[in-house]
Amino acid sequence: MDLRGEYLPLQGETTTADSISATLPSPSPGAKQGLATGFKKVLRTEEDSPSPFPGLLPGVLEMRVKEGSKIRNLMGFAMARMQSDPGDSGQAGLRQVVFTGSGRAVTKTITCAEIMKRKVGGLHQLTKLRYKGVQEVWESQEGGDAEMTIHRTVPSISILLSKDPLDPLEPGYQPPETQTALWEEREGADVPQPAAKRSFDQTVSEPQSKRFCPQDLQGFPGSSKRVAHKLLFCQIRLPCSVLR
Amino acid sequence: MADPRSQVSASVPQKPLGFSASEGTTIEMDPMEYTLRKRLPRKLPKRRNDVYINMKTDFKAQLARCQKLLDGGAGHREICIHGLGLAINRAINIALQLQAFSQGALQLAANTSTVELIDDLEPDDPDEAGEPLTRTRNNSAIHIKVFYPSA
Numbered sequence A: 001m002d003l004r005g006e007y008l009p010l011q012g013e014t015t016t017a018d019s020i021s022a023t024l025p026s027p028s029p030g031a032k033q034g035l036a037t038g039f040k041k042v043l044r045t046e047e048d049s050p051s052p053f054p055g056l057l058p059g060v061l062e063m064r065v066k067e068g069s070k071i072r073n074l075m076g077f078a079m080a081r082m083q084s085d086p087g088d089s090g091q092a093g094l095r096q097v098v099f100t101g102s103g104r105a106v107t108k109t110i111t112c113a114e115i116m117k118r119k120v121g122g123l124h125q126l127t128k129l130r131y132k133g134v135q136e137v138w139e140s141q142e143g144g145d146a147e148m149t150i151h152r153t154v155p156s157i158s159i160l161l162s163k164d165p166l167d168p169l170e171p172g173y174q175p176p177e178t179q180t181a182l183w184e185e186r187e188g189a190d191v192p193q194p195a196a197k198r199s200f201d202q203t204v205s206e207p208q209s210k211r212f213c214p215q216d217l218q219g220f221p222g223s224s225k226r227v228a229h230k231l232l233f234c235q236i237r238l239p240c241s242v243l244r
Numbered sequence B: 001m002a003d004p005r006s007q008v009s010a011s012v013p014q015k016p017l018g019f020s021a022s023e024g025t026t027i028e029m030d031p032m033e034y035t036l037r038k039r040l041p042r043k044l045p046k047r048r049n050d051v052y053i054n055m056k057t058d059f060k061a062q063l064a065r066c067q068k069l070l071d072g073g074a075g076h077r078e079i080c081i082h083g084l085g086l087a088i089n090r091a092i093n094i095a096l097q098l099q100a101f102s103q104g105a106l107q108l109a110a111n112t113s114t115v116e117l118i119d120d121l122e123p124d125d126p127d128e129a130g131e132p133l134t135r136t137r138n139n140s141a142i143h144i145k146v147f148y149p150s151a
Helices: A028-036 A071-083 A103-120 A181-190 A206-211 A225-243 B004-011 B059-070 B087-101
Strands: A039-046 A061-065 A096-102 A124-140 A147-162 B034-038 B050-052 B078-084 B107-123 B133-147
Touching (some): A061 A071, A071 A103, A096 A103, A103 A124, A103 B087, A124 B087, A147 B087, B050 B059, B059 B078, B087 B107
Parallel strands (some): A061 A096
Antiparallel strands (some): A039 A124, A096 A147, B034 B107
């Protein structure tokens, strides 16, 4: 496993309350080096914090996205719950789901929400950001029962997706299938099609690759690849944006 | 995410790999090698109060830049912080830091989106440059409005 726990070495990333409450022989200045060498993270617990969405319906599905969670597992479960019909043997389809994740799982959390929005459609979204406290227990690799507990804060995200309308004035609200004013004035006319139409797992598509005319590149056989590549970019960018 | 080679082999007729000298022509033995080039994300709309967060610039510098936009002479009432992929975390971090420094004066409003990215697959051998291959993939992005609530 990767020993660089999230945010360990990145200077500046943990400027808030990154205190080390060590129950360890080694003093705290050396602690960071100690982590990089002989220690292994054995436990990571998130501190409880109140829900960022007060007043939600009880029984709302909360998907806790972890760093190693498989998107297909998460989505398989969440989609089944959101799509199931009242007629099915199970419960009625849920109206709301919350995806939460912190640290390195943040990107994955957003990806899950984006996939669900594309597949379900008509979902109202509310996004909340905050710091989350995390306790980590690190154990010495060199034998002995040296152990230290580290408290750190990591950014976390909570995304509420709802079939029922949400308060549009709430900061972080996003209406279904459109991009809000944050984006509109710049992308408005330019958005090719609703995101719902795109499939997520696009691979190489032949017709598309032919659009970017190859001939231009062949004009520079002698130049280094890097230069040729730059030229390729210059020539391609414009037509490409026109075509899209 | 996925290994670029696997994508290539899916779309290009598989050439015989390996350097089996027993084969006749030299061309056929040439394994198709590609370099993956990531293009810049399509079109970065940029007003003066837009900040695109990356993973190359120093964290503190990017934070300072945002702070300066909010106070400073420009004195924007709101700025937009954009982060793509790995930089999402940093974008959130910067937004939360700004909010913490402001002692509650600043509010955050985050939106998420999907950005389509294009990769070029360049044949390593310039003679093979017949058919440039591209691959599109999606990545998640975040757009955080950091603003002084007007009240």
